[in-house]
Amino acid sequence: MSGKITILGFAGSLRKASYNKAILNAAAELLPPDVELKIFDLEGLPLFNQDLESEPNEKVREFKAAIRAADALLIACPEYNYSISGVLKNALDCASRPYGDNALSGKPVAIMGASIGTLGTARAQYHLRQSCVFLNMFPLNGPEVMVALAQDKIDAQGKVTDPGTRERIGELVKSLAAWTQRLRQG
Template sequence: MTKVGIVVGSIRNNSFSEALAKNIVELFPEGYEAEFIEIANLPLYNQDSDENIPEVYTNFRNKVKALDAVVFVTPEHNRSIPAALKNALDVGSRPYGSNVWDGKPALIVSQSPSNLSGFGANHHLRQVLAFLNMPVVQQPEVYIANVHELLGEDGKITNEDTVGFLQSVVDAYVDFVKRHQA
């Protein structure tokens, strides 16, 4: 069983990112187990905490360590990634030499209610993940524009072309993960 962590960049209840992530999870084949990784409960990273590590940090780091791969689904905040997502990446990469993200294959999905589709967040996240030594799917790139128009009242994607695209993305990601597990 391949264990895939789902990290949602938005901490807002019922966010577009969360709805999109739930749709993506349904597209994984048998043999893949998805687990949503909570980031809203993490206190802001402070190097002083490396001496007296909060239990919530230890629990978070252990969850990430147990993963085989990670999917990030995020909105864009001020042309970059949300602060909560950056904090989670920092918590998982510290203390120095204890990076729990190291080597885990990643997929980045950015979304926005605008036409820009989280382009800035997507590319800023790629930059951070490169430093964390996470191989990232380069193609297909995943930018979901006008996300609010794609989701029905039940949170399901209503546009079949979008579902088909996301299925092709998940298929490419599964192949990518297999290559990195070999």
């Protein structure tokens, strides 16, 4: 791999002790050389309002600038009601609007998610992939990281303790770096 790769990561959850924030933090510990992960907290991002999209507030401008400055994205995707969280959907709307100013366009992206259920956010991740198509993003197909029964793999301090989960997260960020490099080369 040639050249440093900067990844912007964000979790579609606002909860302080979010399992999805925990796996994002684990990703930061498992980066390959020459890869940097910056984590953006979606707390304070306003609800998307089309009446205000041409004059976004400071948090939206900051988010879009961070996306544009990154070479790739890493999204930690929770699952609520068989789909992506409202927080994540809102973030995508804020980042991609107004029409013609889509900060997400052309970005390589890896998706992972953690949940207390047995499917580990599978349904939400597949819904997110549908949005990636419309937003002209380039999602990494694999490895898939769907952390099921997260309460058994992440301790009370938010540390991912399960070796297999840590290994899959490490493989994902390594694959995202390679995918980003491949897309850079055309």
